[in-house]
Amino acid sequence: MTHPGTRRALALWCPDWSLLATRTEHGLDPDVALALMEKGRVVARSAAADAEGVTVGLRLREAQARCPGITLLPHDPLRDARAFEPVVRAVDEVVPGLDVRRPGLVAVHVAGAARYYGSEEAAARAVADQVRGVAGLVDVRIGIADGIHAAELAAQATTAAAPLRVLPPGTSRAFLAALPLDVLADLPGAGPELVTLLKRLGLTTLGDFAALPGSSVRARFGVPGMQAHDLARGREVAPVRPAAAPPDLTRHVVFEPGLERVDQVAFGCRTMAEEFIATLTARQLVCSQVQVSVFTDDDSTGRAHSDEVWTHPRHFTSTEVVDRIRWQLQGSGSGPERAVVRVEVAPLALDDAAAHAGGLWRDGPADRVHHTATRLQGRLGHDGVLTATIGGGRLLAERAQLRPWGEAAPSVSARRADQPWPGSLPGLAPTLVYDEPVPARLLDAARALITISARGELSGDPAWLDPGALGDGPRRVTAWAGPWPIRQRWWDPSETRRVDRVQLVDDHDQAWLLLYEQLSADEPAPWSVEGRYD
Amino acid sequence: MFEHLFEHGGVTAALDLAPDLAALRARIQRLEGAGAPGDVTGFGVPEPLRSAFPTGLRAGATYAVTGSLTLALVLLAEACSQGAWSAVVGLPGLGLEVAARMGLDLERTLLVPAPGEQWATVVAALAEIVPVVLARPVRLAPTEASRLTARLRERGCTLLLTEPPAATWSGVQATLHASPAGWRGLGAGHGCLLERRLAVEVQQRTGRRTRHHLDVS
Numbered sequence: 158m159t160h161p162g163t164r165r166a167l168a169l170w171c172p173d174w175s176l177l178a179t180r181t182e183h184g185l186d187p188d189v190a191l192a193l194m195e196k197g198r199v200v201a202r203s204a205a206a207d208a209e210g211v212t213v214g215l216r217l218r219e220a221q222a223r224c225p226g227i228t229l230l231p232h233d234p235l236r237d238a239r240a241f242e243p244v245v246r247a248v249d250e251v252v253p254g255l256d257v258r259r260p261g262l263v264a265v266h267v268a269g270a271a272r273y274y275g276s277e278e279a280a281a282r283a284v285a286d287q288v289r290g291v292a293g294l295v296d297v298r299i300g301i302a303d304g305i306h307a308a309e310l311a312a313q314a315t316t317a318a319a320p321l322r323v324l325p326p327g328t329s330r331a332f333l334a335a336l337p338l339d340v341l342a343d344l345p346g347a348g349p350e351l352v353t354l355l356k357r358l359g360l361t362t363l364g365d366f367a368a369l370p371g372s373s374v375r376a377r378f379g380v381p382g383m384q385a386h387d388l389a390r391g392r393e394v395a396p397v398r399p400a401a402a403p404p405d406l407t408r409h410v411v412f413e414p415g416l417e418r419v420d421q422v423a424f425g426c427r428t429m430a431e432e433f434i435a436t437l438t439a440r441q442l443v444c445s446q447v448q449v450s451v452f453t454d455d456d457s458t459g460r461a462h463s464d465e466v467w468t469h470p471r472h473f474t475s476t477e478v479v480d481r482i483r484w485q486l487q488g489s490g491s492g493p494e495r496a497v498v499r500v501e502v503a504p505l506a507l508d509d510a511a512a513h514a515g516g517l518w519r520d521g522p523a524d525r526v527h528h529t530a531t532r533l534q535g536r537l538g539h540d541g542v543l544t545a546t547i548g549g550g551r552l553l554a555e556r557a558q559l560r561p562w563g564e565a566a567p568s569v570s571a572r573r574a575d576q577p578w579p580g581s582l583p584g585l586a587p588t589l590v591y592d593e594p595v596p597a598r599l600l601d602a603a604r605a606l607i608t609i610s611a612r613g614e615l616s617g618d619p620a621w622l623d624p625g626a627l628g629d630g631p632r633r634v635t636a637w638a639g640p641w642p643i644r645q646r647w648w649d650p651s652e653t654r655r656v657d658r659v660q661l662v663d664d665h666d667q668a669w670l671l672l673y674e675q676l677s678a679d680e681p682a683p684w685s686v687e688g689r690y691d
Numbered sequence: 692m693f694e695h696l697f698e699h700g701g702v703t704a705a706l707d708l709a710p711d712l713a714a715l716r717a718r719i720q721r722l723e724g725a726g727a728p729g730d731v732t733g734f735g736v737p738e739p740l741r742s743a744f745p746t747g748l749r750a751g752a753t754y755a756v757t758g759s760l761t762l763a764l765v766l767l768a769e770a771c772s773q774g775a776w777s778a779v780v781g782l783p784g785l786g787l788e789v790a791a792r793m794g795l796d797l798e799r800t801l802l803v804p805a806p807g808e809q810w811a812t813v814v815a816a817l818a819e820i821v822p823v824v825l826a827r828p829v830r831l832a833p834t835e836a837s838r839l840t841a842r843l844r845e846r847g848c849t850l851l852l853t854e855p856p857a858a859t860w861s862g863v864q865a866t867l868h869a870s871p872a873g874w875r876g877l878g879a880g881h882g883c884l885l886e887r888r889l890a891v892e893v894q895q896r897t898g899r900r901t902r903h904h905l906d907v908s
Contacts, residue, residue, distance in 0.1 A: 526776055529820045530801055533813060543802040545787045557787040562801065584876060584883035585908070586789035588760040618880065636877040660883055666871035668884055688786060690887065691760040 163392060165277070165326065167267040168308035169248060169284060170298045171241075174261025175201045178240035179230055181293050190224050193232040200232050235505075237261065246405065247291045251283050256305075262312075264305045277301050281321050296320070303329040306388045310340055330391040334364025341366075341385050351378065351385060363389040404440070407503040408433040415454045415496025422497050423483040430478040433502050438510065443472035446506035449485050452499040466505060468564055471527060478502060480531075484539045530562045549573030551580045551643045552656070553590045553670075553688050580643045582658070587670050587688030594672055594685030598623040599659065600631065608683070609657045609673050613642050622663055622671075624686060637661035640673060658687070667691075734770035734823060734849060743865075743893040743901045750822065750847035752864035753840065755855050759869035759889055760785070761907055763825055763853050766867075768793040770823040770849065775799070778817040780806055780826035782853065793907075811835050818848035828856040836860045866894045872904065 171177065175193055185191060190206040192199045192215075199215045209224035220227055237260035248263055249255055252270045255263050270280035281299045288297050298320045300311030307329040311322045324332050338356060340363070342349045360366050367389040374386045410429040416422045437444055451463045465488075467481040482500060530542050542562040550556040550573075558567065599607045601617030608616045623631040639659035646652040657673040668690035675683045734748045748754060748770065756763040760782075768790065771777045776799045779785060783804035791797050801821065806813040810829045815838075817824050831839070840862035843850055856863065869889045876885030886908040893901045 526801070526820045529816050533803065533816055536809060536812070537803065537806065541803060541805070543804065544800065545797045545802060547788055547791050547797065553786070553788060559802070566798070584885050585887065586786055586792060588764060588786040588789050589784045590786045590788075591784055636874065636879060638877055638880060638882050660877060662874050662877055662884075666873065668874060668877075668887075690884065 163304040165267045165271070165301065165303060166264055166305040166308040167252070167270070167277070167281060167284070168258075168262065168264045168300045168302075168305065168312045169288065170300070170309065170312040171244070171261045171294060172296055172298060173201060173203070174241065175232060175237050176203050177293065178237045178260070179233075181240060182236060183230065185228065190227045192220055192227055192229055194229050195232040234260070239503075242405070243291050244288055244294060247287050248284055251287045252280065258305075258309070262309065264308065267301055277323055278321065281323070285320065300324075302332070303327070304391060307333055307391055310336060313340075330367075333389060333391055334362060334367060336363050337361060338363060338366060341388070348381075351382060367391075404436075406433075406436060406507075407501060408436070409499060409501040411499050412497060415498040417496045419483055419486045422486060422500065423479050426479055426482050426500050427475070429500070430475040430482075430502065433478060433504075434473065434475040437504065437507070441510045442504075442507045443510045444504040444507055445469050445472050446504070447473060447478060447481065448503045448505050449478075449482055450501040450503070451482070451485060451497055452501070453495040454498045468506075471524070472508070477531065480535060480539075488539075527563075534562060547574060549576055549578055551578055551582075551645065552672075553582065553586065554592050556581070557590065580641065582641075582670070585668075585690065587668075588691045589689040591686060591688065594687055595625055595627055596682045597625045597627070597669075597671060597684045597686045598631075598682065599661075599671060599673075599684045606684075609640050609675070613640060613657065615640060615659075619659065619661060622661060622669065624669065627686060627689070632663035632665055632667075634661050635664050734766075735772065737765055737769055737905060739903045739905045740867075740891065740893070743895075743903065748849050749864060750849055751844040753843065753850040753852065753856075753860075753862050755852045755863050755866040757853070757855055757866065757868050759871070760853060761789075761887060762867060762869040762889055762891060762905070763851055764790050764793055764795070765905070765907060766851060767823060767825045768795040771795055771799065775823065776801070776821040778803065778821045778824045780813055780817065780824060781810065781829070782825070782827055811839050814850065815839055815842050818843050818846045818850075821848065823849045823851065825851045825853065828852045828854055828860070830857050831859060833859045833861075837862070864896055868892045868894070869905075 176191060179185070179193060180187065180189075180191065187203075188205050190203060190209060190211070192202040192206050192211055194200065194217060197217050199211060199213055199217075199220050202211045202213065202220075206220075206224055206227055209227070211220050211224050211227065215223075217229065220229065241257070241260040245255060245257055245263060248265070252265050252267075254269075255265050257263050267277055267280055270283075271277040274280040274283055281301060285297050285299055288294060296317055298312045298315040300308045300313070300315065300322050302308040302311045302324040303326060307324065311324055311329075311332065315322045338352050338360060341355075342352045355366060366386065369386070371383070371386060375383045378385075408429050410426055412422070412425060416425060434444075446466060446468045448464065448466050463485060465481075465485050467485075469477065473481075482502075486497070533542050540561045543559045544562055544566075545557055545559050546566055547556055548558040548567070560566070599619050600621040600623065601607050602620040603617070604621060605617065607619060610616070619634045619637045621631040622634050637659060638661075640657035641659075643654070643656040643658060645654040645656070647655075655674070659671045659673065660668070661671065662668045669686060670688040670690075672685050672687045673683050674685070734750070736744045736747055748766065754766075756766060764785075767777055767779075772794055774796070777795065778801040780803045785802075787797060790800075801817065803813055803817070810826075811831055814824055814826055836856075836859055840860075852863075855866065869891050872888040872890040874884055874887055876882050886906055889905045889907065891903045891905055893903065
């Protein structure tokens with residue numbers, strides 16, 4: 158029985174889409190053992206990894222133990238979605254009105270296409286022929302059934318040898334009834350908890366679940382349970398929402414022959430950048446993050462020579478896009494020696510232009526600040542104008558994290574400011590911090606250089622300070638405290654640091670923060686000035 | 692229009708809000724660019740310096756804050772305490788941590804550590820957008836200095852200089868010279884610095900000199 162209002166739907170499913178997208182991006186071989194990780198657990202794994210016993214939900218260490226040669230990469234849903242766009246556009250050329258359910262799965266109402274191509278099977282073959290080969294896609298599965306959910310499950314019930322499954326009208330419910338309850342686990346709202354609960358109640362298939370009266374299911378499991386129940390009965394809960402295929406907003410420019418000078422490339426990119434922004438504007442969109450890819454002529458691999466993501470606190474204008482291209486060329490140092498043959502700009506974060514429209518009367522102060530800061534960056538370079546955040550760390554130069562204006566602030570967890578930092582400086586912080594500590598000498602009353610023993614003891618009481626380049630001759634120390642030990646990363650021999658800190662006031666009433674670091678046994682000047690209280 | 696609204700809320704409310712209203716009106720006037728530059732109440736100064744600057748630091752004026760970067764940071768943080776933007780020019784080693792602890796909002800602070808030859812251009816451009824700039828002065832030609840002073844006055848941007856400017860620079864409103872007057876918290880081998888005492892000598896343009904004491908913790 159077909160429920161009234163349920164329409165015939167076609168679902169196109171690309172098995173293991175995340176793996177395919179990752180492989181394409183990283184240029185990996187299909188038989189490499191690969192697993193995608195999220196929150197420390199495997200979320201997808203390739204056939205080779207599966208053969209070694211790597212399963213979904215495994216921890217990182219366990220996966221490495223089972224398959225030592227495995228390649229582990231983070232799962233990136235945005236990359237999946239980006240890579241899926243060409244597929245969506247290809248399907249859209251054959252059957253318009255798509256609904257992208259998730260990267261790797263599109264659904265479409267099939268009635269119109271079936272009329273046009275003669276039959277549902279012919280429509281499915283047309284879609285499959287169109288898609289095969291796009292974005293390295295080989296394995297394409299198609300299911301046709303009453304309703305999108307049944308079509309999706311039909312597509313997942315196919316095999317690589319028989320990639321098409323058509324359930325004739327009216328048979329979808331019987332098909333669903335035979336399936337195990339586990340297929341509900343992926344459903345938003347329902348989830349594995351509901352499945353476990355139903356199994357404990359003695360139900361094993363969707364048919365068992367569908368046989369329960371709807372009112373009892375609603376009373377016991379609420380709305381999510383009701384939705385799952387509707388699906389089990391073959392009712393369409395979330396209908397296909399037809400939408401136009403996403404337009405290709407990426408723009409590129411090709412230089413033939415390749416250009417070697419940065420300003421030539423920047424000039425050549427100007428028209429492309431204007432067109433890029435104009436396309437967005439015509440669609441009422443603004444872009445706050447772009448990926449700039451620069452290809453140079455000696456790249457036979459076809460992969461980007463430099464690939465960088467640039468973020469904007471508001472949204473890009475065409476000149477700002479050109480600025481980013483120029484900064485990227487200057488930064489990579491590819492300008493003079495390698496000829497640039499192609500520059501590509503892809504939008505990564507888009508937003509509705511209406512949310513960014515200027516005020517009616519005047520721009521807000523933040524806008525004016527931004528315009529001027531950007532203009533100054535144009536004059537002084539990308540890192541000419543900075544903003545700062547205080548992050549985690551023990552040494553002062555580590556704690557002040559500077560970034561060029563316009564780059565997104567690191568999150569609290571990324572700058573590790575929310576963690577305790579035993580050994581960080583208590584009390585007042587110095588007003589002058591030296592990025593490169595300035596060599597100095599700390600002497601005792603007998604004018605002998607003070608050292609700090611392995612047990613963290615001073616060889617004598619500080620009596621004289623010679624601040625080296627920062628002062629003229631030794632000064633008498635009137636008050637001091639320390640040494641405060643800082644032992645960083647002692648577990649890693651290449652990164653380990655063993656520093657002691659001393660705070661002192663001299664007879665000119667100046668206060669200093671000194672670091673003691675004995676790099677080698679015959680180090681002549683272990684003392685340096687970390688900061689100064691001016 | 693506002694008075695009319697408050698009639699419904701009772702007379703007491705209108706009386707309580709009168710100073711707020713006056714302040715808001717002044718702010719609106721300032722935003723619209725109306726009113727002479729002199730009549731604007733300036734930025735707040737710390738309590739011990741209040742007697743030398745009863746109306747605060749004047750918008751659009753230049754002050755030399757010498758002897759101690761701490762004093763300059765105290766004044767900058769105080770000026771920005773109402774959420775204003777600020778900029779720091781030519782001070783690459785500035786202790787940002789102490790600035791943040793004094794209340795400076797680093798998210799609203801632009802840092803131009805190395806302006807190089809373009810010092811005057813950078814300060815003039817920043818004067819357009821931020822109400823207070825802290826900068827290490829460079830040697831400027833007299834014409835350039837007077838052009839910059841005029842721009843600052845027109846934009847109402849207060850400039851704090853960390854060193855006494857060259858003699859060619861005529862428009863300094865007041866010089867604040869800080870000299871150290873002791874520390875608290877550090878002993879012989881124990882404790883840590885907790886508070887700094889500064890003796891501040893203020894010399895106004897009129898020649899009036901006053902002495903103040905400031906504790907910074």
